[in-house]
Amino acid sequence: MSTATRPMNDEEVYSEMNKMVAFIRQEALEKAREIKVKADEEFNIEKAKLVRQESINVEEQFQRKVKQAEVKQRILTSTLINKSRLQVLQARQEMLESVFSDAQEAMKSVPQDEAKYLELLVCLCVQAFVQLNDETVNVRGRKADTALIQRAVEQAVVEYKEKTGKAVKATVVEVSPLPDSVLGGVRVSALNDRISVDNTLQARLDLSSDRMLPQLRNILFGQSPNRKFFN
Numbered sequence: 705m706s707t708a709t710r711p712m713n714d715e716e717v718y719s720e721m722n723k724m725v726a727f728i729r730q731e732a733l734e735k736a737r738e739i740k741v742k743a744d745e746e747f748n749i750e751k752a753k754l755v756r757q758e759s760i761n762v763e764e765q766f767q768r769k770v771k772q773a774e775v776k777q778r779i780l781t782s783t784l785i786n787k788s789r790l791q792v793l794q795a796r797q798e799m800l801e802s803v804f805s806d807a808q809e810a811m812k813s814v815p816q817d818e819a820k821y822l823e824l825l826v827c828l829c830v831q832a833f834v835q836l837n838d839e840t841v842n843v844r845g846r847k848a849d850t851a852l853i854q855r856a857v858e859q860a861v862v863e864y865k866e867k868t869g870k871a872v873k874a875t876v877v878e879v880s881p882l883p884d885s886v887l888g889g890v891r892v893s894a895l896n897d898r899i900s901v902d903n904t905l906q907a908r909l910d911l912s913s914d915r916m917l918p919q920l921r922n923i924l925f926g927q928s929p930n931r932k933f934f935n
Contacts, residue, residue: 807913808887811905815849815888825849825856825890826863832892832901833864833872840873842897845890845904847881853890 712720815821825845833841845853857874864872874892882891886904893900 808906808909811887811909814905818852821888822852822856822859825853826859828890828903829856829860829874829892830863830867832890832903833860833874834868835901836892836894836899837870838894839871840875841892841894842875842877843890843892844877844880844882846884846886846888847878848884849888850876850878850881856890 814824829843832843843853843857854876857876861872861874864870882904886906887909889904889906889908891900891902891904891907
């Protein structure tokens with residue numbers, strides 16, 4: 705019997721088993737390394753995806769917060785601008801009211817110069833006669849001005865006749881005088897007081913204030929930069 709076909713002894717069997725175990729262990733180690741390499745690659749890929757997605761999320765959050773901050777800033781700026789504009793408008797209105805108040809206060813001194821006040825009353829009466837264009841009119845004024853108005857009406861009747869060639873009968877009504885708050889002047893009516901012309905100093909001041917308001921604004925504050933058209 706040859707040695708190639710004889711049965712292996714215990715040492716040979718043990719040696720062969722050790723070789724097989726070593727081979728299997730080597731195979732297992734290489735397989736484990738392959739699995740680890742592949743797992744590391746997959747981990748790095750997944751990690752890169754997560755990092756990229758998280759970076760995108762962080763950037764989106766940052767941009768959203770930036771936009772929110774910009775919106776808040778615009779709102780705050782707009783609020784402050786509007787508040788400042790309102791304060792400016794209020795200050796301008798107070799200044800205009802102060803101008804009109806000073807004018808009203810100055811108007812109180814007009815009747816103190818009797819000669820000039822009489823001349824003014826004549827002009828106011830003639831103007832009212834022309835506007836009413838009636839043959840009979842009633843003239844009212846303050847109680848303190850009654851005597852002066854009587855004189856003014858007499859002169860106004862004559863002057864009206866000279867200007868228009870028409871006669872007018874003007875009666876000074878004393879039973880219901882105008883209040884002192886009108887500052888002076890006259891209120892002339894016709895057709896049983898159904899129509900009237902208010903030529904009191906207060907009415908003239910109010911009328912002048914309305915008409916001169918745009919000019920006063922330009923004089924005091926200049927022309928508005930937002931205005932596109934000018935008369």
